[in-house]
Amino acid sequence: AVNLQESGGGSVLAGGSLTLSCRASGYTYCMAWFRQGPGQVREWVSAISRLGKETHYTDSVKGRFTISRDNDKNTLYLQMNSLKPEDTAVYYCAARDWDCATGYSPNPPHTSWGQGTQVTVSS
Numbered sequence: 001a002v003n004l005q006e007s008g009g010g011s012v013l014a015g016g017s018l019t020l021s022c023r024a025s026g027y028t029y030c031m032a033w034f035r036q037g038p039g040q041v042r043e044w045v046s047a048i049s050r051l052g053k054e055t056h057y058t059d060s061v062k063g064r065f066t067i068s069r070d071n072d073k074n075t076l077y078l079q080m081n082s083l084k085p086e087d088t089a090v091y092y093c094a095a096r097d098w099d100c101a102t103g104y105s106p107n108p109p110h111t112s113w114g115q116g117t118q119v120t121v122s123s
Contacts, residue, residue: 022093
């Protein structure tokens with residue numbers, strides 16, 4: 001397990017952009033972003049393999065969000081464009097102790113989680 005720390009959240013108007021970052025304390029394999037909106041269950045948003053060659057997105061963010069990573073900096077990113085009010089949530093990064101280069105599923109659960117960063121999109 002590693003320690004994860006998200007940053008980059010904030011408040012934006014609909015149509016705006018934000019980039020989230022997640023700094024890991026050490027080596028990571030598969031990493032992902034999840035989010036939890038007000039009164040909602042936590043949902044998976046995107047995932048990326050160790051080398052960044054395989055990425056996955058939930059349908060609601062495809063074409064708007066881009067996941068990437070810089071392993072030299074132990075940092076995961078989520079570039080969010082064309083933000084909508086329904087994107088409002090606390091965003092969490094998560095890491096697993098194995099890779100997802102051959103496919104991804106949110107289960108079994110990730111082994112390490114950050115504290116979350118708030119993203120608020122207003123219309």
